[in-house]
Amino acid sequence: MSAKVGRIAQLVEELAPRKLAEDWDRVGLQVGDPREEVTGVLVALELTEEVLDEAVEQSAEMVVVHHPLIFKGLSALRYDSNPGYLVQKMAAHGFHLYVAHTNLDAAVGGTGDLLAKKLALEETEVLVESHRQRFYKLVVFLPQGHEDEIRDSLARAGAGWIGNYSHCTFQAPGTGTFKPLPGTDPFVGKVGQVEKVSEYRLETIVPEDRLKAAVKAMKEAHPYEEVAYDVYPLAEPEKLVGSGRVGRLKEETTLRDFIARLQEVLGVKHLRYVGDLNRPVRKVGVLPGSGGDFVARAASRGADVYVTGDVKYHQARLAEDLGLAVVDPGHYATETPVIEVLAHHLQTRLREEGSEARVYISRKLKDPFQFL
Ligand SMILES: [Zn+2]
Known part of the structure; x- marks a missing residue:
C-alpha cells in the first residue's frame, strides 16, 4: 500500500513541527502535490542531481530533504540553472520534494539534540532561542x-x-x-x-x-x-525553542580528547579547531550546520568549546579573543546524522499505519569538501 504525499508530510511534522521553523526559512512541500500517492521516500541532506537519480533508481517518488531547494523568491524558472533544472527533472518524473530545515534543527530529537546526545551532554539547554513554546x-x-x-x-x-x-x-x-x-x-x-x-x-x-x-x-x-x-x-x-544546544560533559576532559571523541561519533578524520589542545573542556556548545555567527553566544553561555560548521576566519579570531575553543568538523558532518533519525521515524510511522511505502537513506550524497 502506498502513502499520500500529504500524509508523509504530516509524519515528518510529527518529528519537526512546522511552527518551529524560523520566519526566514522555507519549509514544507516545495515541489509536488499532497494528494498524490507514493510507494517510496528517499531522505537526504539536500537535493542534487545525484540524489534525484538515486530516487529514480529506487522508485522513490518523494524526496525529503533538510536544506530547502527553493529558498529565495523565484522570478523565473529556468531549466538551465539551479534550482530550475532540478524542479524540471522532478516534475518530469512526477516526483515530490519536502523540506524540514530549521524546524528539524529546533525539534526535540532533531539536529541539535542529536549532536548533544552523541556527545553525551547533560543538562542541555537551547543555545540560540527563536521563540518560546507555551x-x-x-x-x-x-x-x-x-x-x-x-x-x-x-x-x-x-x-x-x-x-x-x-x-x-x-x-x-x-x-x-x-x-x-x-x-x-x-x-x-x-x-x-x-x-x-x-x-x-x-x-x-x-x-x-x-x-x-x-x-x-x-x-x-x-x-x-x-x-x-x-x-x-x-x-x-515555558520552554525555549531554538537551534543549537549547550550542555555539560559528565567529566572534564581536554580539548584533545574531546576532539577525538567527536571524530569518533561523527566518523570524521579531519577537522579544523581553534584553541590549546591541553585546555580543559567541560561545558560544550553545539550548533550543527552553519553556526559561525554564534561564537559570541556560545562564549556568553559559558561554553569551553563550541562545535559547529562553516566557521570563518574572523569568527575563529573572535573565539580566540573570547577564550573559546572551536571545533569545525564541517556543515555536512554535523548535520548528516539527523537524516537517519528522520528516515527511521518515517519508516516506523508508515509501518504502524499499515503502509508498505519504503523509506531509503541517500547513499550517493557525500560531503563536497575533501582533504589532501
Ligand atoms: Zn545545513
Whole structure:
C-alpha cells in the first residue's frame, strides 16, 4: 500500500513541527502535490542531481530533504540553472520534494539534540532561542475503565511528556452526572434520567504545537458522545525553542580528547579547531550546520568549546579573543546524522499505519569538501 504525499508530510511534522521553523526559512512541500500517492521516500541532506537519480533508481517518488531547494523568491524558472533544472527533472518524473530545515534543527530529537546526545551532554539547554513554546493543561472527564486507553492515545499524540518521561498524567476519581435528552444515544444511562457515573478526572500537560492533535486523539479514544474536557493556558512552564544546544560533559576532559571523541561519533578524520589542545573542556556548545555567527553566544553561555560548521576566519579570531575553543568538523558532518533519525521515524510511522511505502537513506550524497 502506498502513502499520500500529504500524509508523509504530516509524519515528518510529527518529528519537526512546522511552527518551529524560523520566519526566514522555507519549509514544507516545495515541489509536488499532497494528494498524490507514493510507494517510496528517499531522505537526504539536500537535493542534487545525484540524489534525484538515486530516487529514480529506487522508485522513490518523494524526496525529503533538510536544506530547502527553493529558498529565495523565484522570478523565473529556468531549466538551465539551479534550482530550475532540478524542479524540471522532478516534475518530469512526477516526483515530490519536502523540506524540514530549521524546524528539524529546533525539534526535540532533531539536529541539535542529536549532536548533544552523541556527545553525551547533560543538562542541555537551547543555545540560540527563536521563540518560546507555551504549554496547556488538558483535563478530561472519563468513565472508569477507559483511563489507560485515553492516556495512551494522549501520549501518542504528544501530551504528557516531561523530560524523558512519557504518559505523565494525574488522575482522581469522582462522580460525573448527566441527563441524556431526547434524541441522544448515551454510552451509559437512559434518555430523560439523571445518571451518576464513577469517572476519573485525568489531567496532563500538552505543548502548544501538539494541542490540536492531543484533543483529537483524546476525543477519538473517548467512549462518550459529548466529551467533557477543559484546556487551560499555563503561565509556567515555558520552554525555549531554538537551534543549537549547550550542555555539560559528565567529566572534564581536554580539548584533545574531546576532539577525538567527536571524530569518533561523527566518523570524521579531519577537522579544523581553534584553541590549546591541553585546555580543559567541560561545558560544550553545539550548533550543527552553519553556526559561525554564534561564537559570541556560545562564549556568553559559558561554553569551553563550541562545535559547529562553516566557521570563518574572523569568527575563529573572535573565539580566540573570547577564550573559546572551536571545533569545525564541517556543515555536512554535523548535520548528516539527523537524516537517519528522520528516515527511521518515517519508516516506523508508515509501518504502524499499515503502509508498505519504503523509506531509503541517500547513499550517493557525500560531503563536497575533501582533504589532501
Ligand atoms: Zn545545513
